[in-house]
C-alpha cells in the first residue's frame with residue numbers, strides 16, 4: 001500500500017511521530033506487527049487480508065509508549081480500542097496519529113479524533129458477521145446446555161493468558177489473576193478454576209469489549225472465548241443501547257448510572 | 268499467635284429460643300486460636316460487657332467476636348467495651364445470630380449449625396483485623412435549614428439561639444409554609460397567623476440567621492461537618508435592597524387573573540406579587556411564567572411605577588457556594604389535589620373543596636374574608652359534609668397510611684363552620700376518630716357535644732350533583748351498614764397528606780433515603796427519629812410524614828439539639844472503615860492503572876487523582892486516591908476495580924476471602 005508507506009515516511013521524517021505501529025511480512029509470509037522508527041524502513045509496511053491483529057494492544061505497552069508519539073495503522077476495531085483507551089485515560093489524544101484503514105482496505109484521512117468519531121459512528125458496530133451465526137446458535141441453548149458447553153471448552157484451557165495479552169482492554173499492570181493476597185483465582189489450570197477465570201475476564205470486559213475477536217484468535221487450544229465477551233456486548237447493547245469505543249469521552253456503561261437506565265434485571 | 272474470645276448472647280430468648288447457644292459456645296471453644304468462648308443472657312447489659320472486659324484482660328485476647336444481634340445497634344457498644352479493656356475497638360467483630368439465624372429459622376440442629384458457621388466466619392475474619400485509628404475531621408459550624416415552614420423556623424431559631432450561624436433556604440417567595448395558610452388551629456382555636464408571624468419576623472431579624480427565599484438547593488457534596496452546598500437563588504427580578512415593599516407595582520400590574528397559590532386557587536394575584544400580606548420578606552417577586560414582559564417582550568409597567576426603581580428585568584439566577592456543617596431538612600408536605608377522587612366528584616363540581624381551601628375560606632384574611640361561602644354561587648351552605656380519610660388509609664389508592672392530621676382538622680372545620688353559620692348542619696363521615704394528643708379528644712368531643720356536629724361512621728361511596736345540590740351517598744356502619752344519603756350544599760374532603768413536590772429529587776441530592784411515598788426516612792423509627800441515614804443531615808416536620816404543628820415543632824427542636832451537639836465539637840472522629848488504593852515503594856508505586864472507572868462509580872465523590880512525579884518533576888503515573896473524609900466505606904469501588912488495587916479497611920479482600928474459606932473448609 002504505497003499511500004500508507006508515503007504517509008508513514010512523511011510522519012517519521014518531519015518528526016510528527018517517533019514510531020509507526022503497523023504490519024510487515026515475517027519470514028514465512030505471515031503478517032506480524034512492525035514498529036518503525038526509521039523513515040527508511042517504512043517501505044516494509046504492508047496492509048492486506050493477512051493483517052488481522054488488533055495493534056491497539058501495543059499502545060499501552062511501556063516499551064512502545066516510551067519511544068514517543070505514536071502513529072498506528074488502524075482498522076475499525078483499532079480505532080474503537082483507541083477511543084476506549086483514551087476514555088479510560090490509558091492514552092492521550094495528542095500522543096497518537098491514526099492511519100485509518102477503511103473496510104475495503106483503503107487509507108482514510110483521519111485528521112483528528114472528531115473525524116475518527118464520525119467514521120466510527122457511521123460504521124456497523126455490532127459483532128462481526130462471521131461470529132453472529134455462532135452467537136445466535138449459542139443463544140438458542142438452555143442455560144444447562146450453555147453451562148455444559150463452556151465446561152467442556154474451558155476444561156481445555158491451560159491458563160496461558162494469551163487471550164488476556166492479546167486484548168487491548170486488558171491493560172492492567174497487575175491482572176486479578178496475579179493477585180495472591182488473597183488468591184481468589186487458583187493458579188493451576190483445572191476446569192473449575194478455568195471457569196472462574198473466564199467468568200472474571202468476561203465481567204471485566206462487559207461493556208468494554210470492542211468485538212475484535214483477538215482473544216479467541218490468540219488461544220493456542222482453540223477456545224472461542226471471544227464469544228463470551230461478544231455475547232456481553234450484545235447484552236449491554238440490548239439493555240443500554242451503547243457500544244463500546246464510540247467516543248473518547250464515553251463513560252463506562254457498567255460503572256455509571258443514568259436515571260433512565262433499564263432496571264428490569266433487578267427483581 | 269491470635270487469641271480470640273467469642274461471646275455468644277442469648278438476646279433474652281431471641282436467639283436461645285431456636286439456637287442451642289451452649290453448643291455453639293462449646294464447639295467454637297474448640298477451634299484453633301479461640302482462647303475463650305462463653306455464653307450469656309444479655310451481652311449488651313452491664314454484667315455482659317464486664318464479662319467481655321474481664322476476659323480480654325484475663326485471657327490476653329487479641330480479638331473479640333460478639334455473636335449477638337445486628338451490628339447496627341450494638342457494634343458501638345461492644346467496640347467501646349473492648350476499648351475500655353485496652354483492646355483496639357476495631358479488633359472486635361459481631362456475628363449476627365439474631366437477624367441472620369434465630370429469627371428466620373425454626374429450632375433444630377441445622378439452625379444451631381448455621382449459628383456455628385456464622386461465628387466461624389467472624390473468628391476467621393477477626394484474626395486478620397488490624398488495629399485502626401479513628402479519623403479526625405474539622406467541623407464547619409454553620410447549619411443549613413431547608414424549608415421555612417413552622418418546623419424549619421423553629422429549628423433555625425433554636426440553632427441560632429445556641430450562637431451558631433444558620434442559613435435558611437425557602438423555595439417560595441415567603442417563609443411560613445402551610446401554617447401561614449391556616450385559619451385557626453386545633454386544639455385551642457387560636458389564630459394561626461397571630462402565633463406564627465412573630466416567629467417569621469424573628470427569623471428575618473435574627474443576627475445569626477441568613478434567609479434566602481425563592482431559593483433551592485442545587486447540589487450537595489461532602490460529608491458531616493463539611494458539606495459543600497450550591498444554592499440557586501432564583502431571580503426575583505427585583506433589587507431587594509432598594510425595594511421598600513410599598514406594593515405599588517402589585518396594584519398596577521395588568522396581569523391580574525393568575526390563580527393565587529396561597530389562596531389555593533380561590534383568589535387571583537398579579538404577576539408581580541407578595542404571596543400574602545404578612546409575608547417575610549415582604550418584597551414582591553415577578554412570576555416570569557405569567558409576566559407580560561417575559562412573555563411578550565413589552566410592558567414594564569411595574570418598572571415605571573416603582574418609586575425607588577428597584578425592578579431588574581435582566582437579573583440572572585444566582586448560584587451561591589456555601590460551606591455547611593449540618594443540614595436540617597424541613598420541606599414539609601402537601602395534600603392530594605383534584606383528579607385523585609373522581610368518585611367524589613372533586614375537580615368536577617365547584618362546591619367540593621379540600622381542607623386547605625376550607626382553611627382559606629375560614630380565614631379572616633382569605634378570599635371570602637372569613638365567611639363560609641360556596642365557590643359556585645357565593646351562597647352560605649346550609650348543609651355541609653366533611654369527608655375524612657379522603658385517600659388516606661386506602662391501599663387501593665396506594666396510600667395505606669393514616670395522614671394523622673385530618674381527624675383533628677376536620678373536627679376543627681366542622682366547629683368553625685358551626686361558629687360561623689349557627690343554623691347550618693355539619694356532617695362528618697369518618698372511619699375512626701384518631702384524636703390521640705393532649706386535649707385532642709376533648710376537642711373532638713366538643714365538636715360533637717357542644718357544637719352538635721353529626722358524626723357518621725362510614726365511608727362515602729359517591730358524590731354527585733342533582734338540582735344544584737350535592738348528593739353524598741354512604742353507609743352508617745354503626746347502624747349495621749345502613750345506607751345514608753345527605754343532600755349537601757358543599758363538601759369538604761380531608762385529602763391525604765403527601766410528600767411535597769420535589770422531595771425525591773432533594774433526597775437524591777442529599778443522599779438520604781426516603782420511603783415508597785417519598786417521605787424522608789429516619790435512621791431508626793424509634794431511637795433515631797430525627798436523624799437520617801446520612802450523618803449530619805436531620806429531619807424536622809412533615810417532610811418525614813404528615814404531622815401537626817406541636818409534633819413538627821418538637822421534632823424541629825430535637826434536630827436543633829442534634830446540630831448543637833455536633834457543633835459543640837471542634838473535630839469529629841469518624842470510623843476509619845474507608846477504602847484505600849494500594850501503594851508500594853518505588854518503582855512500583857501502585858498497581859492502580861489510573862483508569863478512574865472507580866471515580867464514576869463512587870456514590871460519594873470520594874475518589875481523587877494523585878500524580879507521581881520523578882525527580883525532574885515529570886508526572887510518571889497518575890493513580891486513584893481516596894479522600895478518607897468523604898469515603899463512606901461502601902465498598903463499591905473495591906468491587907469494581909479490576910486489578911484489585913483498592914481495599915476496604917476493616918473489610919479487606921483478605922478478610923472476606925478468609926470468611927468465604929471458613930465456610931468452604933472443614934473445621
Ligand SMILES: Cc1cc2nc3c(=O)[nH]c(=O)nc-3n(C[C@H](O)[C@H](O)[C@H](O)COP(=O)(O)OP(=O)(O)OC[C@H]3O[C@@H](n4cnc5c(N)ncnc54)[C@H](O)[C@@H]3O)c2cc1C
Nearest residue numbers: 414416417418438444445452453599600622808809815816
Ligand atoms: C387543612 C389543614 C389544616 C391543618 N390544621 C392544623 C391545625 O389546626 N393544627 C395543627 O397543629 N396542625 C394543622 N395542620 C398541620 C400543619 O399544617 C402542619 O403540621 C405544618 O404545616 C407542618 O409544618 P412543616 O414546616 O413541617 O411543613 P410546611 O408547612 O409544609 O412547610 C414546608 C416549607 O418548606 C418549603 N419547601 C418545600 N420544599 C422545599 C425545597 N425543596 N427547598 C426549599 N424549601 C422547600 C415550602 O415552601 C414550605 O414553606 C393542618 C394541615 C392541613 C392540611
Ligand code: SF4
Nearest residue numbers: 167209210212213215
Ligand atoms: S474481542 Fe476479545 S480481545 Fe477483542 S476487545 Fe473483546 S475481549 Fe478483548
Ligand code: SF4
Nearest residue numbers: 170172175176204909
Ligand atoms: S482480565 Fe481483568 S484484571 Fe486481568 S488484565 Fe483483563 S481487565 Fe485487567
Ligand code: SF4
Nearest residue numbers: 157158160161163219
Ligand atoms: S488463551 Fe486460551 S488457554 Fe490461554 S488462558 Fe486464554 S482461554 Fe485459556
Ligand code: SF4
Nearest residue numbers: 859860862863865908
Ligand atoms: S478502578 Fe482500580 S485501577 Fe482503575 S483507577 Fe480505580 S483503583 Fe485504579
Ligand code: SF4
Nearest residue numbers: 869898899901902904
Ligand atoms: S468505598 Fe469506594 S466507592 Fe465507597 S465511598 Fe469509599 S471510595 Fe467511594
